[in-house]
Amino acid sequence: MAEQVTVTCAGGCAKVVLSGKLDAVSAPGLQEELKKLIGQPIEKLVFYANDLEYISSAGLRVIIFAKQKINVEAKVYFIGGQDAVVNVLKMSGLDTFMSIQPTFEE
Amino acid sequence: MLRIDTHPTHQYKGFDIRVGKPLPFGATLVPGGVNFSVYSSHARSCELVLFKKHEPQPYAWIPFPDEFRIGNVFTMVVFDLDYENIEYGFRMEGPFDPREGHRFDKAKILMDPYAKAIGGRDVWGTEPDWTNVYPHRARVLLDDFDWEDDHPLEIPIEDLIIYEMHVRGFTRHPSSGIKHPGTFAGIREKIPYLNGLGVNGIELMPIHEFDEFENSRLSPATGQRLMNYWGYSNVGFFAPKAGFAATGKFGMQADELKNLIKELHKNGMELILDVVFNHTAEGNENGPTISYRGIDNKTYYMLTPDGYYYNFTGCGNTLNCNNPIVRNMILDCLRYWATDYHVDGFRFDLASILGRDQNGAPMHSPPLLETLAFDPILGKCKLIAEAWDAGGLYQVGSFPSWGRWAEWNGKFRDDVRKFLKGDPGLVGAMMQRLQGSPDLYQWQKRGTRASVNFITAHDGFTLMDLVSYNGKHNEANGENNGDGANDNDSWNCGGEGPSADPAVNRLRLKQIKNAVTMLLVSQGTPMILAGDEMGKTQGGNNNAYCQDNETSWLDWRLLDKNAELHDYFKSIIHFRKAHPALRSCHHFGSNASPNGYPDISWHGTEAWSCDASPESRALAFLLNGENVKGGTANDSFIYVALNMHWEMRGFRLPQLPEGLTWHVAANTDMPAPEDIFEPGEEKRIGDQSEFLVGPRSVVVLIGK
Numbered sequence: 001m002a003e004q005v006t007v008t009c010a011g012g013c014a015k016v017v018l019s020g021k022l023d024a025v026s027a028p029g030l031q032e033e034l035k036k037l038i039g040q041p042i043e044k045l046v047f048y049a050n051d052l053e054y055i056s057s058a059g060l061r062v063i064i065f066a067k068q069k070i071n072v073e074a075k076v077y078f079i080g081g082q083d084a085v086v087n088v089l090k091m092s093g094l095d096t097f098m099s100i101q102p103t104f105e106e
Numbered sequence: 107m108l109r110i111d112t113h114p115t116h117q118y119k120g121f122d123i124r125v126g127k128p129l130p131f132g133a134t135l136v137p138g139g140v141n142f143s144v145y146s147s148h149a150r151s152c153e154l155v156l157f158k159k160h161e162p163q164p165y166a167w168i169p170f171p172d173e174f175r176i177g178n179v180f181t182m183v184v185f186d187l188d189y190e191n192i193e194y195g196f197r198m199e200g201p202f203d204p205r206e207g208h209r210f211d212k213a214k215i216l217m218d219p220y221a222k223a224i225g226g227r228d229v230w231g232t233e234p235d236w237t238n239v240y241p242h243r244a245r246v247l248l249d250d251f252d253w254e255d256d257h258p259l260e261i262p263i264e265d266l267i268i269y270e271m272h273v274r275g276f277t278r279h280p281s282s283g284i285k286h287p288g289t290f291a292g293i294r295e296k297i298p299y300l301n302g303l304g305v306n307g308i309e310l311m312p313i314h315e316f317d318e319f320e321n322s323r324l325s326p327a328t329g330q331r332l333m334n335y336w337g338y339s340n341v342g343f344f345a346p347k348a349g350f351a352a353t354g355k356f357g358m359q360a361d362e363l364k365n366l367i368k369e370l371h372k373n374g375m376e377l378i379l380d381v382v383f384n385h386t387a388e389g390n391e392n393g394p395t396i397s398y399r400g401i402d403n404k405t406y407y408m409l410t411p412d413g414y415y416y417n418f419t420g421c422g423n424t425l426n427c428n429n430p431i432v433r434n435m436i437l438d439c440l441r442y443w444a445t446d447y448h449v450d451g452f453r454f455d456l457a458s459i460l461g462r463d464q465n466g467a468p469m470h471s472p473p474l475l476e477t478l479a480f481d482p483i484l485g486k487c488k489l490i491a492e493a494w495d496a497g498g499l500y501q502v503g504s505f506p507s508w509g510r511w512a513e514w515n516g517k518f519r520d521d522v523r524k525f526l527k528g529d530p531g532l533v534g535a536m537m538q539r540l541q542g543s544p545d546l547y548q549w550q551k552r553g554t555r556a557s558v559n560f561i562t563a564h565d566g567f568t569l570m571d572l573v574s575y576n577g578k579h580n581e582a583n584g585e586n587n588g589d590g591a592n593d594n595d596s597w598n599c600g601g602e603g604p605s606a607d608p609a610v611n612r613l614r615l616k617q618i619k620n621a622v623t624m625l626l627v628s629q630g631t632p633m634i635l636a637g638d639e640m641g642k643t644q645g646g647n648n649n650a651y652c653q654d655n656e657t658s659w660l661d662w663r664l665l666d667k668n669a670e671l672h673d674y675f676k677s678i679i680h681f682r683k684a685h686p687a688l689r690s691c692h693h694f695g696s697n698a699s700p701n702g703y704p705d706i707s708w709h710g711t712e713a714w715s716c717d718a719s720p721e722s723r724a725l726a727f728l729l730n731g732e733n734v735k736g737g738t739a740n741d742s743f744i745y746v747a748l749n750m751h752w753e754m755r756g757f758r759l760p761q762l763p764e765g766l767t768w769h770v771a772a773n774t775d776m777p778a779p780e781d782i783f784e785p786g787e788e789k790r791i792g793d794q795s796e797f798l799v800g801p802r803s804v805v806v807l808i809g810k
Contacts, residue, residue: 024190056190057248057358064252091291091353093252093365 007033012043013106014070019051022059031062037070045070046104050080060092067097079104112137114185118168125174126181131438132220132344133194133246139185140246142194144218145178146402147431148208149198152180155215157193157243159225159357162235164215167197190357193225193243194218198401204391204413207404215240217397219406219435222247222344222442223357224315230274230288230349231333231654234319242315242341242396245357249446251364258450259376260486261306263512263555263631264689267679268378269305270563271636272336272658273313273350279659286352290359290366297373303639303672304679308370309378309453311564312337313363315345317387318654325584332584332652336564338455339387339421341396343439367448376450378488379443383436384459384495389422390415405431408466416466418459418497427460433474441483451488453514458495461506468499472506479510490514490558503546507556515543515630518559522624523572523595525723526561526617528750528802533718533725536748540727541706542629544693553692557630561621562638565591567648569638572596573617574603579646582653590649603646615641616802619674619774619781620750623804626682627746629690636660639675641668670778677782681771681806684785687734687741701763703730703743713760723751724799728760731809743809749799757797762809768794771808775800 005026006017014037022030045066067076076098078089086100114122126141134141142154152175156166170180180196195217200210217224221244227234234241277284277292284295293308300308316337325332337347351359367377386406388399391414398406408416408424415423426432443449454460461472478489493505493513502516518539525532538545542554550556562569567578576598580590599605599613618641625632636642637660644650650658665672682688694706708716709726716725725748731741743766747757759768769788774781783789788808791797799805 025188056356057361058190060358060361061248061250068252087286088353088356088358091286091289091294091351091365092358092361093368 005030005033007037009037009040009042012041013046014040014042014044015046015048017048021054021056022052022062023054023056024058027056027058027062031065034062034066034070042071042074044075044077046077046079048079048104049082049085052081052085055085055088060089060094063094063098075099077101077104109137116171119166121166121168122185123168124183126183128176128179128181130220131179132218132222133244135189135246135248136183139183140187140189141181141183143179143181144196144220144401145431146180146198146200147178147405148402149200149210151199153197154182154184155195155197155240156187157195157240159191159193162238187246189246193240193245195240195244196401207409207413209391209395209399209403211395211400214395214400216395216400217242217342218244219342219397219401220344220438221245221342222249223348223360224342224345225348225357227315227317227319228348228354228357230318242317247360249360251361251446253364253368253448256368256371256448258444258448258486259371259374260450261376262691263488264629264691266307266376266488266631267305267682268307268309268558268631268633269300269303269636270309270311270633272311272564273347274335274654275658276636276660279656279661281662282660283662288350289352290350290362291352294366294369297369297375300375301373303676304683305634306374307376307378307450309380309633311380312340312382312455313347313350313379314340314382315342315347317341318349320387323584325582327581327584330582330655333654334652335654335658336651338382338651339385340382341387343383343435344442364447371448377448378451378453378490379449380453380455381440382455383425383427384456385419385421385423385425390417393422402431405429408462408464418462418466418495419456420496424459424462424466426464427474428463428469428472433477436474437477437481440478440487441481444484444487449487451490453490453492455492456495457491457493457505458499458501459497461501462497462499466497470506475506475511476508479508488512503543507550507552509550509552512556512558512631514563515546515557515559517546518543518557518628518630519561520595522561522621525748525750526621526624527595527597528723528752529595530723531720533716533722536725537708537716537718537727540624540628541694542690548693554629555631555691558633559625559628559630560633560635561625562635563633564635565649567594567596567646568635568642568644569618569621570614570641570643571646571648572621573614574598574605574643575646576602577646578648579603580649582647582657583649583651590647594648613802615671616774618671620802620804622675623678623772623774623806624748626678627688627744627806629688629693632682634675637664640664640672670781673778674782677784678772680785681782685741685744686739687729687731687744690735692736699730699732701730701732703728703732705730705734707760709745709757709760711755711757713758724749724755724757726757745807745809747797747799747805747807749801749803752801754798754800757799757805759795759797759807766809768797768807768809770805772806773800773803774805775803
């Protein structure tokens, strides 16, 4: 199943809802969506991952892209990820710049 | 601006293609597609073979049109590939004429020699499908990484304390208590432990993709499965071993290893790779055809005049390192690891082979070694040679270095082991070993930086086994105890193997402390074998290359059992780090000091007089702490007394300048916690003129 993605943005907080697979097939689409946030005053970047089944190398790179290009200072959250997905993030070192947590209090 | 050469020009059975770029070799992501490039001097034609990941049969064969060949390089861009979910290989057509060195076989699917990720052994130990038409599969790698501000540490080699480990063995044992045992991620979890120990250079035994099932068999002695556990047998030189990554099953081993290296750097630790450029996993003419044999046999391997494989490695074949093409591949490979993985250095397995010509004869100025010594990209990487090979070339002290290469100092290992067990006639040799082996290296003006000192390494006894076994016990390897070295210079301290005798166990503990003290107070770069700090045993197996089990895995419960040993290691490492006088980069004898003391002076039971006669087993040295490290640092006076006689000896102490007194930093004859004191907490001694050094004991004093 290809990934469905929605990006919304309000009050300096961008929310990205991920689902399905985030891989080389779906990652470019998400990257295009995220590019639209460049230049906006984003302070928090929240990825909702409850329905994300799988993340590949290309998928990881979109999240890193978001951190690097939207706002290096922005707080990045990864919410509700399944164990397999969260393990991959940790072993690839993405846990060093984003907060991985089960839920997000606005 | 969009480039005007990024669109397809040809079509082949539904694939959009165009001529590619020959460089870089391998598979590279380019706009819209993947650039494939592979060279062969003797192939007549080449075909790209594509698989969907894990599928048994290919889904596409795309011949390189002749106009896509540039020189001897076949290169093509294929557009619109789902690059994360494909595997690729080549088929090559050319002569099959073994006498002429050619072994082309159009039926074989060949792995890309430049593959940066290799599938097929994704999870360690998973039984492979033996009917697989393409068992080791090249994959396309996203080789970018978020390094942030990471940079290789460039710690001067004389300040390095190397810790040699096996990726899987370090954390595979259930007692490691971590989430991802046996993997790169597992090492990352143990960084706090490594930091606590104080080592600052991690040397990983081979991590290039290899086949743990190579020569897999059941041990006739134990019935256990034997594997190629150590991995000194490369399938590919550019790809990290997937089975060493917890994420290997997702093909993300490169990211996981890079993340480990980044975290090690953040914690002040360098990463050194053990690289094996002397042979490949293809073996001799009876071995499997994985890649090189089918792509350009005559280029990649040293062949006899009859077209058979020279075997200087004991492993069936010998990589043709001084062929210009292979030389370039090795250079490309090392540059890749230095650039893309931020690796800090390399240890070259059986490096003497790298100095043999294409007929196997040792060369005076081997072009490969010279190239590596002067390469700008590798300019700050440590280059460490295992300066011998299995063909009888032994070059410790004479490895062609251009002042750049360091060596595993095999003489250090041998002399210290003999001295440690009380052999006669070693005092003279020990004087050399303790000061960075000027007898071996000074003639080339290489200084102490040439010498990587070690007593134990993966190959041979662990330190605990060195003091617990007189002979090797390799029966479990299934070769009737015929494998592994026989000249171990080991001594069991009074009973073979585990002992219930407290006196024997006490002596073993002391001998280990003696050994590590000699290692850590010697000039040069010390290397510790992982696990020695907690008394790791392999039950006397000195060649555990095939033991993927408790024999090899580090049992972390030993940390409790041998806490005293671990504490001692930590403290003696701190001692070395606290004392720049122990880490000179020059050999002694060149540095005049205002306080009138020589930079190093030799003593024995009498001060200022050293008995180096055959029956002497007592030796002491004094380091002058003034103006050390080429005049850039000051240190206290350091006096080390070594008594490897079985009886106590009184050592007359050299007099210190006025106002300074002797303090004990370490005394291996004393039970913990009196055996070693942290820097600043050394204990002033009562009798400042003589110190009684216990039987088989080492004492370290500082004058402050």
